[in-house]
Amino acid sequence: MTSDRPAVLTLEGLQGLIEALAAEGYRVLGPTRRDGAIVYDAIAGLDDLPAGWGDEQDGGRYRLVERGDAALFGYAVGPHSWKRELHPPHLTLFRTRREADGFSVEAAADEPEPTAFLGVRACELAAIAVQDRTFLEGPQADPHYARRRAGSFLVAVNCGEPAGTCFCVSMETGPRARGGYDLALTELLDAAGHRFLLEVGSERGRALAERLDARPAEAADLAASRAVSERAAGRMGRRMETGGIKALLQENQEHARWDQVAERCLSCANCTMVCPTCFCTTVEDTSDLSGETAARVRRWDSCFTLDFSYIHGGTVRGSTKARYRQWMTHKLASWYDQFGVSGCVGCGRCIAWCPVGIDITEEVAAIRGEKNPESAG
Amino acid sequence: MSAMAAGAAATDPMLPAVARVVGRRRETADVWTLEVAPPDGWAGFAPGQFNMLYLPGLGEVPISMSGDPAAPGPIRHTVRAVGAVSAALAALRPGAAVGLRGPYGSAWPVAEAAGADVVVMAGGLGLAPLRPALYRLRAERARYGRVALLYGTRSPADILFRRELERWRRQLDLEIEVTVDRAAGDWRGSVGVVTRLLPRIAFEPVSSVALVCGPEVMMRFAADALLDAGVPEPRIHLSMERNMRCAIGQCGHCQFGADFVCKDGPVMSYDRLRARLKIREL
Ligand SMILES: Cc1cc2nc3c(=O)[nH]c(=O)nc-3n(C[C@H](O)[C@H](O)[C@H](O)COP(=O)(O)OP(=O)(O)OC[C@H]3O[C@@H](n4cnc5c(N)ncnc54)[C@H](O)[C@@H]3O)c2cc1C
Ligand code: SF4
Ligand code: SF4
Ligand code: FES
Numbered sequence: 001m002t003s004d005r006p007a008v009l010t011l012e013g014l015q016g017l018i019e020a021l022a023a024e025g026y027r028v029l030g031p032t033r034r035d036g037a038i039v040y041d042a043i044a045g046l047d048d049l050p051a052g053w054g055d056e057q058d059g060g061r062y063r064l065v066e067r068g069d070a071a072l073f074g075y076a077v078g079p080h081s082w083k084r085e086l087h088p089p090h091l092t093l094f095r096t097r098r099e100a101d102g103f104s105v106e107a108a109a110d111e112p113e114p115t116a117f118l119g120v121r122a123c124e125l126a127a128i129a130v131q132d133r134t135f136l137e138g139p140q141a142d143p144h145y146a147r148r149r150a151g152s153f154l155v156a157v158n159c160g161e162p163a164g165t166c167f168c169v170s171m172e173t174g175p176r177a178r179g180g181y182d183l184a185l186t187e188l189l190d191a192a193g194h195r196f197l198l199e200v201g202s203e204r205g206r207a208l209a210e211r212l213d214a215r216p217a218e219a220a221d222l223a224a225s226r227a228v229s230e231r232a233a234g235r236m237g238r239r240m241e242t243g244g245i246k247a248l249l250q251e252n253q254e255h256a257r258w259d260q261v262a263e264r265c266l267s268c269a270n271c272t273m274v275c276p277t278c279f280c281t282t283v284e285d286t287s288d289l290s291g292e293t294a295a296r297v298r299r300w301d302s303c304f305t306l307d308f309s310y311i312h313g314g315t316v317r318g319s320t321k322a323r324y325r326q327w328m329t330h331k332l333a334s335w336y337d338q339f340g341v342s343g344c345v346g347c348g349r350c351i352a353w354c355p356v357g358i359d360i361t362e363e364v365a366a367i368r369g370e371k372n373p374e375s376a377g
Numbered sequence: 378m379s380a381m382a383a384g385a386a387a388t389d390p391m392l393p394a395v396a397r398v399v400g401r402r403r404e405t406a407d408v409w410t411l412e413v414a415p416p417d418g419w420a421g422f423a424p425g426q427f428n429m430l431y432l433p434g435l436g437e438v439p440i441s442m443s444g445d446p447a448a449p450g451p452i453r454h455t456v457r458a459v460g461a462v463s464a465a466l467a468a469l470r471p472g473a474a475v476g477l478r479g480p481y482g483s484a485w486p487v488a489e490a491a492g493a494d495v496v497v498m499a500g501g502l503g504l505a506p507l508r509p510a511l512y513r514l515r516a517e518r519a520r521y522g523r524v525a526l527l528y529g530t531r532s533p534a535d536i537l538f539r540r541e542l543e544r545w546r547r548q549l550d551l552e553i554e555v556t557v558d559r560a561a562g563d564w565r566g567s568v569g570v571v572t573r574l575l576p577r578i579a580f581e582p583v584s585s586v587a588l589v590c591g592p593e594v595m596m597r598f599a600a601d602a603l604l605d606a607g608v609p610e611p612r613i614h615l616s617m618e619r620n621m622r623c624a625i626g627q628c629g630h631c632q633f634g635a636d637f638v639c640k641d642g643p644v645m646s647y648d649r650l651r652a653r654l655k656i657r658e659l
Contacts, residue, residue, distance in 0.1 A: 322657075
């Protein structure tokens with residue numbers, strides 16, 4: 001492959017892509033089936049991918065189903081997001097050592113391996129762009145995120161099978177990747193065979209693509225790829241009306257709906273853990289028994305915990321109502337003030353992984369005064 | 378891509394410098410002022426800003442600077458021992474090491490207040506973050522109109538910086554009114570909430586600037602009293618307090634509506650805060 005003209009990879013070609021990434025020195029991560037879910041893990045080749053598995057998702061529900069075909073990327077999204085890689089759940093920041101005159105501080109070694117992500121959905125590319133704003137574009141960049149981000153090679157795979165919880169069309173983040181990737185694939189499974197349309201999105205992507213055994217795409221391949229995205233766009237399980245959403249939430253902080261949702265919400269923090277854009281962390285201090293050495297560890301945190309807003313004398317957001325309101329108002333409203341974009345990319349994870357099935361799209365509709373959010377079906 | 382530009386070798390803004398305590402002074406039963414030698418690279422601070430002070434194995438907390446920003450020498454922090462970290466900080470002796478990151482946050486609009494009357498209202502330990510502003514107001518006293526400090530605290534024994542306040546009062550640079558919540562028989566000053574002091578001072582409300590720091594309830598009442606007196610909302614400045622884990626806008630803990638108190642605050646004007654202060658548990 002020599003130009004930016006889309007190309008077509010066969011299954012062997014895809015195996016070649018994984019091997020080429022590994023040969024370039026990337027640790028390759030991709031979708032695998034484990035414990036009844038599609039999660040991101042190390043892969044060596046096609047055999048590790050969840051061939052023939054799809055997912056069924058709804059409020060409080062996630063289930064793998066056999067598709068009856070050989071699709072390797074025939075699911076929507078699982079509980080993992082690439083946030084785990086770029087903004088790790090657990091990271092040692094530094095260690096201290098007691099010295100005669102006090103203590104010394106030493107940054108923890110942080111040399112993340114260059115990593116290729118295979119199977120990044122359009123909503124996840126959008127989520128990465130959202131986190132870039134938090135961690136790279138503030139007054140002080142987070143060097144841990146910056147290192148991981150600079151060392152990551154993104155292979156997008158356009159979504160062909162949105163789940164019942166998906167609403168990327170409403171959030172204008174998908175289902176087709178529109179940039180922010182090194183390479184993008186569309187899985188095609190039709191009479192013309194099992195193959196992948198390959199599009200280049202960066203210089204690195206081009207360099208890698210040139211080494212692959214691929215044929216130039218024909219008009220029929222391009223049309224088939226577009227059709228996959230159009231079909232997916234038409235099958236969003238949910239929708240969210242986003243017109244004026246910032247004002248809607250910021251001006252309805254005392255809406256009765258917050259009390260109603262608080263009666264159901266368990267404050268379990270699942271929604272913030274699975275969300276690909278939630279960035280909050282806390283820091284924990286540990287020391288050995290003698291107090292000789294200590295470490296400072298950064299850990300994912302959630303605005304659903306009581307400690308999160310603790311200041312001496314009490315917690316600011318003591319009620320579940322206040323915490324749920326913080327979460328949803330942050331995602332859909334104050335994020336615009338802070339980062340100029342929505343904090344929600346429409347991936348639907350918070351809906352599926354909520355133990356009681358609270359649905360962010362339904363909550364927005366309720367605050368708008370709509371009884372049932374119409375489904376785009 | 379910005380990810381590349383951010384560079385791989387950037388140092389971690391979460392790493393504290395190790396600074397040395399060079400002095401310690403008891404202010405009240407549970408409040409101490411620490412003097413810390415400026416670490417390498419320290420470029421000074423503006424009144425109202427804070428540092429993150431860290432002790433190994435214990436934790437890191439936001440503490441305001443309480444000294445004169447123009448004075449060379451140690452950085453002053455006035456700490457009330459309320460919990461594990463603050464108590465350990467308050468107990469540090471000269472020679473001890475302390476982790477320090479900063480300065481962070483927005484500043485009191487001291488220079489912007491030139492030409493105006495300035496009303497400083499402090500509740501309890503809230504006087505500490507205001508003291509750097511008072512030093513600057515005094516240092517350039519001729520640039521301001523009337524300057525008043527209204528200070529409310531729990532009891533006469535809790536009055537911070539007492540000798541300094543008495544000296545300032547004698548020098549007639551500042552009008553200083555102090556009130557306490559409760560007092561034994563030998564207290565001849567005021568008893569009651571700090572807002573009750575406002576009618577005692579002469580100032581031109583419409584053109585004045587108010588700097589307010591204290592517990593959030595005190596600040597709400599103070600702001601209401603200032604508004605009632607005719608001070609315009611954008612001229613009233615409060616210093617907000619929220620849980621802080623990073624001080625650089627990345628941990629999310631300090632959010633107050635859309636603001637990160639650590640970088641958009643802590644000092645913010647009332648017009649920006651008004652709607653949010655009315656919402657419970659925001
Ligand atoms: C901008 C700012 C400036 C401050 N300036 C001063 C000052 O000059 N002097 C002073 O004595 N105190 C100041 N504080 C309050 C001080 O940070 C808390 O008293 C301190 O964090 C309490 O920690 P602790 O571990 O001793 O108490 P605990 O009650 O055991 O608190 C546990 C943890 O909760 C968090 N926390 C508790 N209270 C607060 C609080 N009020 N604000 C933020 N986080 C809190 C801390 O992370 C703390 O480690 C300031 C707070 C802020 C936000
Ligand atoms: S809020 Fe929910 S739907 Fe939106 S990005 Fe986060 S997990 Fe996905
Ligand atoms: S929704 Fe909560 S956990 Fe997520 S980024 Fe906002 S404050 Fe943090
Ligand atoms: S203290 Fe971490 S975001 Fe403000």
